[in-house]
Amino acid sequence: MGINIALDGPSGAGKSTIARKAAEKMNYIYVDTGALYRSIACYVIGKGIAPDSSEEIIPLLGEIDVKLEYKDGAQQVILNGENVSDKIRTPEISMGASKVSAIPEVREFLFGLQKNIAAENNIIMDGRDIGTVVLPNADVKIFLTASAEERANRRFKELQEKGDSSTYDDVLADIKQRDYNDTHRETAPLKKADDAVEIDSTNLTLDESISEVCRVIEENLKKKQTSDNSDGGEKKQSIKTREIAPVRPITKTHRLSHFRMFWYSILRAIVIGLYHLYYNITFEGTENIPKDGGNIFASNHRSYQDPVFIALPTRVPLSYMAKEELFHQNFAFTLVIKAFGAFPVTRGKGDTEVIDTSIEKLEKGRNLAIFPEGTRSKDGKVGKGKTGVALIAAIAQTKVVPVGINFEGRLKFRKKVVVRFGEPIIPSEIGVTSTNPKELKIIKNTIMDKIKELVHD
Known part of the structure:
Protein backbone atom coordinates (compact mmCIF):
# COMPACT_ATOMS: atom_id res chain seq x y z
CA MET A 1 0.00 0.00 0.00
CA ASN A 229 10.90 0.30 13.00
CA SER A 230 11.49 0.28 16.77
CA ASP A 231 10.35 -2.99 18.30
CA GLY A 232 13.14 -4.64 20.28
CA GLY A 233 15.70 -3.66 17.64
CA GLU A 234 13.99 -5.77 14.98
CA LYS A 235 13.69 -4.10 11.59
CA LYS A 236 10.12 -3.81 10.37
CA GLN A 237 8.69 -3.05 6.98
CA SER A 238 9.07 0.57 5.96
CA ILE A 239 5.90 2.62 5.62
CA LYS A 240 6.25 2.45 1.84
CA THR A 241 6.18 -1.33 1.63
CA ARG A 242 3.96 -2.40 4.51
CA GLU A 243 1.05 -4.74 4.01
CA ILE A 244 -2.52 -3.51 3.96
CA ALA A 245 -3.62 -6.27 6.35
CA PRO A 246 -1.99 -9.31 7.96
CA VAL A 247 -2.26 -12.64 6.15
CA ARG A 248 -4.29 -15.16 8.14
CA PRO A 249 -4.78 -18.29 6.00
CA ILE A 250 -8.03 -20.12 6.64
CA THR A 251 -7.58 -23.62 8.02
CA LYS A 252 -10.27 -25.42 5.99
CA THR A 253 -10.83 -27.66 9.01
CA HIS A 254 -14.37 -26.39 9.57
CA ARG A 255 -17.31 -28.01 7.83
CA LEU A 256 -20.96 -27.06 7.72
CA SER A 257 -23.19 -29.32 9.78
CA HIS A 258 -24.85 -32.35 8.17
CA PHE A 259 -28.24 -30.89 9.11
CA ARG A 260 -27.56 -27.64 7.25
CA MET A 261 -26.10 -29.46 4.25
CA PHE A 262 -29.16 -31.75 4.10
CA TRP A 263 -31.66 -28.89 3.94
CA TYR A 264 -29.44 -26.91 1.59
CA SER A 265 -29.28 -29.87 -0.83
CA ILE A 266 -33.09 -30.05 -0.86
CA LEU A 267 -33.45 -26.31 -1.42
CA ARG A 268 -30.77 -26.41 -4.11
CA ALA A 269 -32.53 -29.26 -5.97
CA ILE A 270 -35.81 -27.30 -5.99
CA VAL A 271 -34.15 -24.11 -7.24
CA ILE A 272 -32.22 -26.02 -9.94
CA GLY A 273 -35.51 -27.37 -11.26
CA LEU A 274 -37.15 -23.94 -11.28
CA TYR A 275 -34.21 -22.26 -12.97
CA HIS A 276 -34.02 -24.92 -15.67
CA LEU A 277 -37.67 -24.28 -16.39
CA TYR A 278 -37.24 -20.51 -16.71
CA TYR A 279 -33.76 -20.40 -18.28
CA ASN A 280 -32.02 -22.43 -20.95
CA ILE A 281 -28.99 -22.74 -18.68
CA THR A 282 -25.82 -24.79 -19.12
CA PHE A 283 -22.69 -25.08 -16.98
CA GLU A 284 -19.17 -25.58 -18.31
CA GLY A 285 -15.98 -26.39 -16.43
CA THR A 286 -17.81 -27.81 -13.41
CA GLU A 287 -14.84 -30.11 -12.83
CA ASN A 288 -13.02 -26.97 -11.66
CA ILE A 289 -15.43 -26.46 -8.75
CA PRO A 290 -13.74 -27.53 -5.47
CA LYS A 291 -15.64 -30.15 -3.50
CA ASP A 292 -14.89 -28.49 -0.18
CA GLY A 293 -15.83 -25.07 1.18
CA GLY A 294 -13.76 -22.02 1.99
CA ASN A 295 -13.20 -20.99 -1.65
CA ILE A 296 -13.82 -17.72 -3.48
CA PHE A 297 -15.81 -17.56 -6.71
CA ALA A 298 -14.93 -14.37 -8.60
CA SER A 299 -17.38 -13.60 -11.40
CA ASN A 300 -18.42 -10.94 -13.87
CA HIS A 301 -21.72 -9.29 -12.92
CA ARG A 302 -24.67 -9.44 -15.32
CA SER A 303 -27.83 -9.61 -13.19
CA TYR A 304 -29.29 -9.98 -9.72
CA GLN A 305 -29.51 -13.72 -10.44
CA ASP A 306 -25.71 -14.13 -10.60
CA PRO A 307 -25.25 -15.52 -7.05
CA VAL A 308 -27.83 -18.19 -7.84
CA PHE A 309 -26.25 -19.03 -11.21
CA ILE A 310 -22.94 -19.63 -9.41
CA ALA A 311 -24.54 -21.57 -6.54
CA LEU A 312 -26.56 -24.05 -8.62
CA PRO A 313 -23.66 -26.40 -9.54
CA THR A 314 -21.81 -25.73 -6.26
CA ARG A 315 -22.55 -28.27 -3.55
CA VAL A 316 -21.27 -26.13 -0.66
CA PRO A 317 -23.41 -23.06 0.17
CA LEU A 318 -22.25 -19.63 -0.98
CA SER A 319 -22.13 -16.38 0.92
CA TYR A 320 -22.13 -13.09 -0.92
CA MET A 321 -22.26 -9.37 -0.22
CA ALA A 322 -25.51 -7.47 -0.76
CA LYS A 323 -26.38 -3.83 -0.22
CA GLU A 324 -27.86 -3.16 3.21
CA GLU A 325 -31.09 -1.72 1.79
CA LEU A 326 -32.14 -5.19 0.60
CA PHE A 327 -32.32 -6.35 4.21
CA HIS A 328 -34.96 -3.74 5.05
CA GLN A 329 -37.55 -4.89 2.53
CA ASN A 330 -40.33 -7.36 3.35
CA PHE A 331 -39.65 -10.09 5.88
CA ALA A 332 -40.02 -13.00 3.45
CA PHE A 333 -37.54 -11.51 0.97
CA THR A 334 -34.99 -10.94 3.73
CA LEU A 335 -35.31 -14.57 4.83
CA VAL A 336 -34.76 -15.79 1.27
CA ILE A 337 -31.59 -13.80 0.60
CA LYS A 338 -30.20 -14.76 4.01
CA ALA A 339 -30.95 -18.40 3.25
CA PHE A 340 -28.83 -18.04 0.12
CA GLY A 341 -25.94 -16.62 2.14
CA ALA A 342 -26.29 -12.85 1.67
CA PHE A 343 -24.75 -10.55 4.24
CA PRO A 344 -25.12 -6.74 4.29
CA VAL A 345 -22.65 -4.16 3.06
CA THR A 346 -23.25 -0.60 4.24
CA ARG A 347 -22.64 1.95 1.52
CA GLY A 348 -20.42 4.91 2.31
CA LYS A 349 -18.50 3.14 5.07
CA GLY A 350 -15.06 1.59 5.21
CA ASP A 351 -14.65 -2.04 4.16
CA THR A 352 -12.72 -3.44 7.16
CA GLU A 353 -15.81 -5.05 8.68
CA VAL A 354 -16.83 -6.52 5.31
CA ILE A 355 -13.41 -8.13 4.89
CA ASP A 356 -13.55 -9.59 8.40
CA THR A 357 -17.04 -10.99 7.72
CA SER A 358 -15.85 -12.47 4.43
CA ILE A 359 -12.91 -14.23 6.09
CA GLU A 360 -15.22 -15.48 8.82
CA LYS A 361 -17.58 -17.02 6.24
CA LEU A 362 -14.69 -18.76 4.52
CA GLU A 363 -13.28 -20.03 7.82
CA LYS A 364 -16.67 -21.52 8.73
CA GLY A 365 -16.62 -23.64 5.57
CA ARG A 366 -18.85 -21.59 3.25
CA ASN A 367 -17.80 -20.50 -0.20
CA LEU A 368 -17.79 -16.81 -1.04
CA ALA A 369 -19.04 -15.20 -4.27
CA ILE A 370 -17.51 -11.83 -5.16
CA PHE A 371 -18.14 -9.60 -8.16
CA PRO A 372 -14.88 -7.66 -8.59
CA GLU A 373 -16.41 -5.06 -10.94
CA GLY A 374 -18.67 -3.88 -8.13
CA THR A 375 -21.57 -3.08 -10.45
CA ARG A 376 -23.61 -4.87 -13.09
CA SER A 377 -22.55 -4.66 -16.73
CA LYS A 378 -25.32 -3.67 -19.13
CA ASP A 379 -23.48 -4.57 -22.33
CA GLY A 380 -21.86 -7.79 -21.14
CA LYS A 381 -18.32 -6.44 -21.29
CA VAL A 382 -16.10 -7.07 -18.29
CA GLY A 383 -15.09 -3.84 -16.58
CA LYS A 384 -12.17 -3.03 -14.31
CA GLY A 385 -11.85 -5.05 -11.15
CA LYS A 386 -11.51 -3.58 -7.68
CA THR A 387 -8.96 -4.63 -5.11
CA GLY A 388 -11.45 -6.19 -2.64
CA VAL A 389 -11.36 -9.69 -4.11
CA ALA A 390 -7.56 -9.61 -4.30
CA LEU A 391 -7.28 -8.49 -0.68
CA ILE A 392 -9.62 -11.18 0.65
CA ALA A 393 -7.89 -13.88 -1.42
CA ALA A 394 -4.45 -12.75 -0.24
CA ILE A 395 -5.48 -12.64 3.42
CA ALA A 396 -7.24 -16.02 3.33
CA GLN A 397 -4.69 -17.66 0.99
CA THR A 398 -7.46 -19.76 -0.53
CA LYS A 399 -8.46 -20.83 -4.03
CA VAL A 400 -10.16 -18.33 -6.32
CA VAL A 401 -12.39 -19.87 -8.99
CA PRO A 402 -12.95 -17.47 -11.92
CA VAL A 403 -16.49 -17.51 -13.34
CA GLY A 404 -17.86 -16.14 -16.58
CA ILE A 405 -21.63 -15.63 -16.84
CA ASN A 406 -22.88 -15.24 -20.41
CA PHE A 407 -26.35 -14.29 -21.65
CA GLU A 408 -27.34 -15.12 -25.21
CA GLY A 409 -30.41 -13.85 -27.04
CA ARG A 410 -33.00 -11.30 -25.97
CA LEU A 411 -35.92 -13.45 -24.89
CA LYS A 412 -36.70 -13.08 -21.21
CA PHE A 413 -38.28 -16.52 -20.89
CA ARG A 414 -35.94 -19.42 -21.70
CA LYS A 415 -33.04 -17.01 -22.19
CA LYS A 416 -29.85 -18.93 -22.86
CA VAL A 417 -27.37 -18.64 -20.01
CA VAL A 418 -23.91 -20.20 -20.08
CA VAL A 419 -21.94 -20.24 -16.81
CA ARG A 420 -18.27 -21.16 -17.17
CA PHE A 421 -15.97 -22.11 -14.29
CA GLY A 422 -12.22 -21.71 -14.84
CA GLU A 423 -9.31 -23.45 -13.18
CA PRO A 424 -8.79 -22.30 -9.58
CA ILE A 425 -6.18 -19.62 -8.95
CA ILE A 426 -4.02 -20.36 -5.91
CA PRO A 427 -2.43 -17.16 -4.51
CA SER A 428 0.85 -18.73 -3.39
CA GLU A 429 1.37 -20.39 -6.79
CA ILE A 430 1.36 -17.01 -8.55
CA GLY A 431 3.67 -15.41 -6.00
CA VAL A 432 1.06 -13.80 -3.75
CA THR A 433 1.91 -14.49 -0.11
CA SER A 434 1.22 -11.07 1.42
CA THR A 435 -1.06 -8.07 0.99
CA ASN A 436 1.44 -5.54 -0.27
CA PRO A 437 0.27 -3.50 -3.29
CA LYS A 438 2.43 -5.23 -5.88
CA GLU A 439 1.16 -8.68 -4.98
CA LEU A 440 -2.46 -7.51 -4.77
CA LYS A 441 -2.12 -6.08 -8.26
CA ILE A 442 -0.77 -9.43 -9.51
CA ILE A 443 -3.71 -11.44 -8.20
CA LYS A 444 -6.32 -8.84 -9.18
CA ASN A 445 -5.04 -8.75 -12.77
CA THR A 446 -4.83 -12.55 -12.91
CA ILE A 447 -8.42 -12.92 -11.70
CA MET A 448 -9.79 -10.32 -14.12
CA ASP A 449 -7.86 -11.79 -17.07
CA LYS A 450 -9.27 -15.25 -16.33
CA ILE A 451 -12.82 -13.91 -16.03
CA LYS A 452 -12.49 -12.16 -19.39
CA GLU A 453 -11.37 -15.42 -20.99
CA LEU A 454 -14.59 -17.05 -19.76
CA VAL A 455 -16.91 -14.35 -21.07
CA HIS A 456 -18.04 -14.11 -24.69
CA ASP A 457 -16.65 -11.13 -26.63
Missing part, protein backbone atom coordinates in the same frame (compact mmCIF):
# COMPACT_ATOMS: atom_id res chain seq x y z
CA GLY A 2 1.27 3.46 -0.82
CA ILE A 3 1.51 6.29 1.65
CA ASN A 4 -1.97 7.76 2.07
CA ILE A 5 -2.56 11.34 3.17
CA ALA A 6 -6.18 12.37 3.81
CA LEU A 7 -6.95 16.07 3.61
CA ASP A 8 -10.50 17.07 4.53
CA GLY A 9 -12.23 20.37 5.07
CA PRO A 10 -15.12 22.61 4.06
CA SER A 11 -15.69 24.09 0.61
CA GLY A 12 -13.34 26.93 -0.32
CA ALA A 13 -10.69 26.14 2.30
CA GLY A 14 -8.12 25.77 -0.45
CA LYS A 15 -7.89 21.99 -0.19
CA SER A 16 -7.49 21.35 -3.91
CA THR A 17 -4.80 23.96 -4.51
CA ILE A 18 -2.89 23.20 -1.32
CA ALA A 19 -3.12 19.42 -1.72
CA ARG A 20 -1.99 19.65 -5.36
CA LYS A 21 0.99 21.89 -4.52
CA ALA A 22 1.96 19.76 -1.53
CA ALA A 23 1.77 16.62 -3.68
CA GLU A 24 4.05 18.22 -6.28
CA LYS A 25 6.50 19.25 -3.58
CA MET A 26 6.57 15.75 -2.04
CA ASN A 27 6.41 13.88 -5.38
CA TYR A 28 3.05 12.27 -4.55
CA ILE A 29 -0.02 11.82 -6.74
CA TYR A 30 -2.80 14.30 -6.02
CA VAL A 31 -6.35 12.92 -6.04
CA ASP A 32 -9.10 15.55 -6.15
CA THR A 33 -12.22 13.63 -5.10
CA GLY A 34 -14.30 16.78 -5.33
CA ALA A 35 -13.64 16.80 -9.06
CA LEU A 36 -15.19 13.35 -9.31
CA TYR A 37 -18.42 14.50 -7.71
CA ARG A 38 -18.37 17.68 -9.78
CA SER A 39 -18.16 15.50 -12.88
CA ILE A 40 -21.29 13.60 -11.88
CA ALA A 41 -23.06 16.92 -11.23
CA CYS A 42 -21.84 18.27 -14.57
CA TYR A 43 -23.26 15.26 -16.39
CA VAL A 44 -26.70 15.24 -14.77
CA ILE A 45 -27.12 19.03 -14.96
CA GLY A 46 -26.19 18.82 -18.64
CA LYS A 47 -29.04 16.32 -19.01
CA GLY A 48 -31.44 18.80 -17.43
CA ILE A 49 -31.79 16.74 -14.25
CA ALA A 50 -31.83 18.24 -10.76
CA PRO A 51 -28.66 17.16 -8.87
CA ASP A 52 -30.71 16.02 -5.87
CA SER A 53 -33.04 13.79 -7.90
CA SER A 54 -31.70 10.39 -6.88
CA GLU A 55 -34.48 8.55 -8.76
CA GLU A 56 -33.32 10.05 -12.07
CA ILE A 57 -29.58 10.06 -11.34
CA ILE A 58 -29.05 6.47 -10.20
CA PRO A 59 -30.11 4.91 -13.55
CA LEU A 60 -27.68 7.26 -15.34
CA LEU A 61 -24.57 6.11 -13.45
CA GLY A 62 -24.03 3.30 -15.93
CA GLU A 63 -23.63 5.91 -18.68
CA ILE A 64 -20.87 7.78 -16.84
CA ASP A 65 -17.18 7.08 -17.32
CA VAL A 66 -15.04 9.42 -15.22
CA LYS A 67 -11.26 9.18 -14.99
CA LEU A 68 -8.41 11.12 -13.46
CA GLU A 69 -5.41 11.47 -15.76
CA TYR A 70 -2.12 13.20 -15.11
CA LYS A 71 -0.40 15.23 -17.81
CA ASP A 72 2.83 17.09 -17.06
CA GLY A 73 2.06 16.64 -13.37
CA ALA A 74 -1.39 18.26 -13.68
CA GLN A 75 -4.62 16.40 -12.99
CA GLN A 76 -7.07 16.18 -15.87
CA VAL A 77 -10.70 15.19 -15.27
CA ILE A 78 -12.04 13.14 -18.18
CA LEU A 79 -15.81 12.70 -18.36
CA ASN A 80 -16.93 10.29 -21.10
CA GLY A 81 -13.83 11.14 -23.11
CA GLU A 82 -14.08 14.94 -22.64
CA ASN A 83 -11.66 17.01 -20.56
CA VAL A 84 -13.98 18.89 -18.18
CA SER A 85 -11.31 20.17 -15.77
CA ASP A 86 -12.36 23.82 -16.24
CA LYS A 87 -16.04 23.21 -16.96
CA ILE A 88 -16.68 21.73 -13.49
CA ARG A 89 -15.44 24.75 -11.52
CA THR A 90 -18.53 27.00 -11.68
CA PRO A 91 -20.73 27.81 -8.65
CA GLU A 92 -23.63 25.90 -10.21
CA ILE A 93 -21.58 22.73 -10.56
CA SER A 94 -20.08 23.28 -7.10
CA MET A 95 -23.54 23.36 -5.50
CA GLY A 96 -24.63 20.43 -7.65
CA ALA A 97 -21.65 18.38 -6.47
CA SER A 98 -22.73 18.92 -2.86
CA LYS A 99 -26.16 17.53 -3.70
CA VAL A 100 -25.11 14.50 -5.76
CA SER A 101 -22.52 13.57 -3.12
CA ALA A 102 -25.37 13.04 -0.65
CA ILE A 103 -26.73 10.18 -2.79
CA PRO A 104 -25.37 6.85 -1.41
CA GLU A 105 -25.34 5.20 -4.85
CA VAL A 106 -23.17 8.00 -6.25
CA ARG A 107 -20.69 7.67 -3.39
CA GLU A 108 -20.57 3.91 -3.91
CA PHE A 109 -20.05 4.42 -7.65
CA LEU A 110 -16.92 6.51 -7.02
CA PHE A 111 -15.71 4.76 -3.85
CA GLY A 112 -13.91 1.92 -5.63
CA LEU A 113 -12.02 4.29 -7.94
CA GLN A 114 -10.71 6.27 -4.98
CA LYS A 115 -9.68 3.14 -3.05
CA ASN A 116 -7.89 1.62 -6.04
CA ILE A 117 -5.82 4.76 -6.62
CA ALA A 118 -4.90 4.92 -2.93
CA ALA A 119 -3.94 1.25 -2.75
CA GLU A 120 -1.37 1.48 -5.52
CA ASN A 121 0.20 4.95 -5.11
CA ASN A 122 1.62 7.46 -2.67
CA ILE A 123 -1.21 9.96 -2.68
CA ILE A 124 -2.64 13.09 -1.12
CA MET A 125 -6.41 12.83 -1.43
CA ASP A 126 -8.68 15.72 -0.54
CA GLY A 127 -12.41 15.81 0.05
CA ARG A 128 -14.91 15.91 2.89
CA ASP A 129 -14.96 12.35 4.19
CA ILE A 130 -11.53 11.01 3.21
CA GLY A 131 -10.17 10.54 6.73
CA THR A 132 -13.48 9.31 8.12
CA VAL A 133 -14.81 7.05 5.35
CA VAL A 134 -12.68 6.64 2.22
CA LEU A 135 -9.27 6.23 3.90
CA PRO A 136 -10.00 5.63 7.59
CA ASN A 137 -6.51 4.11 8.00
CA ALA A 138 -4.64 6.94 6.24
CA ASP A 139 -1.09 7.51 7.47
CA VAL A 140 -1.74 11.20 8.09
CA LYS A 141 -5.08 13.00 8.37
CA ILE A 142 -5.41 16.77 8.07
CA PHE A 143 -8.51 18.91 8.50
CA LEU A 144 -7.97 22.19 6.65
CA THR A 145 -10.34 25.01 7.44
CA ALA A 146 -10.77 28.81 7.32
CA SER A 147 -13.53 31.27 8.14
CA ALA A 148 -16.52 31.35 5.77
CA GLU A 149 -15.77 34.98 4.88
CA GLU A 150 -12.16 34.24 3.98
CA ARG A 151 -13.13 31.18 1.95
CA ALA A 152 -15.74 33.20 0.07
CA ASN A 153 -13.20 35.94 -0.62
CA ARG A 154 -10.71 33.46 -2.08
CA ARG A 155 -13.33 31.78 -4.26
CA PHE A 156 -14.67 35.16 -5.42
CA LYS A 157 -11.21 36.23 -6.61
CA GLU A 158 -10.76 32.94 -8.49
CA LEU A 159 -14.08 33.39 -10.27
CA GLN A 160 -13.28 37.01 -11.14
CA GLU A 161 -10.03 35.90 -12.80
CA LYS A 162 -12.07 33.48 -14.91
CA GLY A 163 -14.54 36.19 -15.91
CA ASP A 164 -17.40 34.78 -13.86
CA SER A 165 -20.10 37.34 -13.02
CA SER A 166 -20.94 36.00 -9.54
CA THR A 167 -20.92 38.59 -6.73
CA TYR A 168 -19.13 38.20 -3.38
CA ASP A 169 -22.50 37.93 -1.62
CA ASP A 170 -23.54 35.16 -4.01
CA VAL A 171 -20.33 33.23 -3.33
CA LEU A 172 -20.59 33.71 0.45
CA ALA A 173 -24.19 32.47 0.39
CA ASP A 174 -23.13 29.41 -1.64
CA ILE A 175 -20.29 28.70 0.81
CA LYS A 176 -22.58 28.86 3.83
CA GLN A 177 -25.27 26.77 2.15
CA ARG A 178 -22.75 24.15 1.11
CA ASP A 179 -21.29 24.04 4.63
CA TYR A 180 -24.77 23.31 5.94
CA ASN A 181 -25.45 20.66 3.28
CA ASP A 182 -22.12 18.93 3.81
CA THR A 183 -22.32 18.82 7.61
CA HIS A 184 -25.98 17.77 7.77
CA ARG A 185 -26.23 15.16 5.01
CA GLU A 186 -27.15 11.68 6.17
CA THR A 187 -24.44 9.87 4.22
CA ALA A 188 -20.79 10.56 5.15
CA PRO A 189 -21.23 14.11 6.52
CA LEU A 190 -18.29 16.51 6.68
CA LYS A 191 -16.55 16.21 10.04
CA LYS A 192 -13.05 16.20 11.42
CA ALA A 193 -11.62 12.72 12.04
CA ASP A 194 -10.71 12.11 15.68
CA ASP A 195 -7.03 11.65 14.81
CA ALA A 196 -6.80 14.48 12.26
CA VAL A 197 -4.51 17.50 12.67
CA GLU A 198 -6.48 20.74 12.21
CA ILE A 199 -4.90 23.57 10.23
CA ASP A 200 -6.68 26.95 10.14
CA SER A 201 -5.53 28.83 7.06
CA THR A 202 -7.60 31.99 7.62
CA ASN A 203 -4.52 34.10 8.31
CA LEU A 204 -2.05 32.11 6.22
CA THR A 205 -0.89 32.86 2.71
CA LEU A 206 -1.03 30.10 0.10
CA ASP A 207 2.69 29.38 0.45
CA GLU A 208 2.44 29.34 4.23
CA SER A 209 -0.50 26.93 4.07
CA ILE A 210 1.38 24.58 1.72
CA SER A 211 4.45 24.65 3.97
CA GLU A 212 2.35 23.93 7.04
CA VAL A 213 0.63 20.97 5.38
CA CYS A 214 3.97 19.53 4.24
CA ARG A 215 5.44 20.04 7.72
CA VAL A 216 2.55 18.18 9.37
CA ILE A 217 2.81 15.33 6.86
CA GLU A 218 6.57 14.91 7.19
CA GLU A 219 6.51 15.19 10.96
CA ASN A 220 3.77 12.57 11.37
CA LEU A 221 5.31 10.19 8.82
CA LYS A 222 8.60 10.32 10.69
CA LYS A 223 6.85 9.51 13.95
CA LYS A 224 5.00 6.63 12.31
CA GLN A 225 8.08 5.24 10.61
CA THR A 226 10.07 5.44 13.85
CA SER A 227 7.31 3.54 15.61
CA ASP A 228 7.16 0.94 12.82
